[in-house]
Amino acid sequence: MSIDGYLDDTTEERLLLSNDADFDRVDEERAGCDAILVGATTIRQDNPRLLVRSERRRAARVARGTAANPVKVTVTGRGDLDPGAAFFATGESAKLVYCATASVAGARERLGAVATVVDGGDPVDVHLVSADLAARGVRRLMVEGGGSMHTQFLTRDLADELQLVVAPFFVGDSRAPRFVHDGAFPAGPKNRARLAEVRQIGDVVLLRYALSDRFDGG
Numbered sequence: 001m002s003i004d005g006y007l008d009d010t011t012e013e014r015l016l017l018s019n020d021a022d023f024d025r026v027d028e029e030r031a032g033c034d035a036i037l038v039g040a041t042t043i044r045q046d047n048p049r050l051l052v053r054s055e056r057r058r059a060a061r062v063a064r065g066t067a068a069n070p071v072k073v074t075v076t077g078r079g080d081l082d083p084g085a086a087f088f089a090t091g092e093s094a095k096l097v098y099c100a101t102a103s104v105a106g107a108r109e110r111l112g113a114v115a116t117v118v119d120g121g122d123p124v125d126v127h128l129v130s131a132d133l134a135a136r137g138v139r140r141l142m143v144e145g146g147g148s149m150h151t152q153f154l155t156r157d158l159a160d161e162l163q164l165v166v167a168p169f170f171v172g173d174s175r176a177p178r179f180v181h182d183g184a185f186p187a188g189p190k191n192r193a194r195l196a197e198v199r200q201i202g203d204v205v206l207l208r209y210a211l212s213d214r215f216d217g218g
Contacts, residue, residue, distance in 0.1 A: 001164065001179040006171035007146055014046055017167040019202045024054075029163070031057035033070045033142040035096075035133060038087075039149040040076035049086045050144070067093040071138065074098070075124050075149065079107025079117070088114040096136075098129045126152045147177050155183040160215040162193070164207045187211055 001007055001017065008015045018026070030036060031052045038048060051069050052058050058068040069091045074081070079099045081087075088095055088111070098120035099107040108117045121128050126149075133141060143153050153159045164179075187193040187209070196215075197208040210216070 002167050002169055002171045004170045004172060005179050006176045007179055008177050009171050010173055010175050018165060019204055022165055022201045022204055025201065027053045027057065029142060030070060031061060033140045034138040035071035035073050036142045036144055037073040037075070037149065038144050039146050040074055040081055041148065042146045043074055043081055043085050043087050047086045049090045051091050069093045071096060073133065075120065075129060076107070077103065077123060079103040079110060081111060083111050083114045098124055100124050126156055126158060130158055147179060147181055150179060151181040151183050154180060155185055157186045160212045162209040162211055164209070165204050166207065168203050
C-alpha cells in the first residue's frame with residue numbers, strides 16, 4: 001500500500017506500488033502456496049494472471065509433485081466475470097469461482113467451461129470458502145486482494161499472517177481503493193498484532209505480522 005493506505009489511484013493505469021525485488025519476493029511466496037485468492041473486482045480491474053513467474057520455482061513445484069502454479073480462486077456475488085480474462089485463460093492449475101447462491105446457475109453457464117463454480121452461500125461466506133478449500137487439499141492460501149477480500153478475511157479472523165509492503169509515496173485521493181474497508185478487526189487497539197519481521201527491500205519496507213497462534217513468525 002501507499003504511505004497513506006491506498007492500493008491504487010483513480011487513473012485507468014495500474015499503480016505500481018512495489019519494486020522488482022519485492023515482486024520477486026511475492027513470486028517466491030506464490031510458489032510456496034497451494035492456492036491464490038483475489039476478489040472479482042481485482043480480476044475486472046487488474047486482469048491478473050496469478051502465475052509463478054520463475055521457471056526454477058515452477059520446476060521445483062513440479063518436482064514436489066504439485067502443479068507448476070497454485071490453484072486460482074476468486075469470490076464473486078454476481079458471477080459476471082469475463083471467461084476470457086487472464087485469470088481463466090492462463091496456467092494449467094484449477095480455477096475455482098465461489099459465487100453467491102442466487103448467481104450460481106448463471107455463473108456455471110458463463111464460466112463452467114473454464115472454471116469450477118462453487119456455491120459460497122448468500123452472500124458468499126469466506127468461512128465456507130476456507131472450509132471448502134481445505135477439503136480440496138488447500139493448506140496454505142494466499143489472499144492477494146483487493147480491499148474487500150482483505151477486510152473479510154481479516155475481520156473474520158481467518159488470516160494467520162499479514163505481509164504488508166509500504167511504498168514510499170502518497171496517493172492522497174479518498175476516492176481510491178484502500179487496503180481495507182471499515183470493519184471490526186480482531187487486531188484492534190486492545191489486541192495488538194505481533195510484529196514478526198521488518199525488512200527493507202530497496203525503497204519499500206515489508207512488515208510481517210503474526211495474527212494467530214497458528215503462525216509462529218517463522
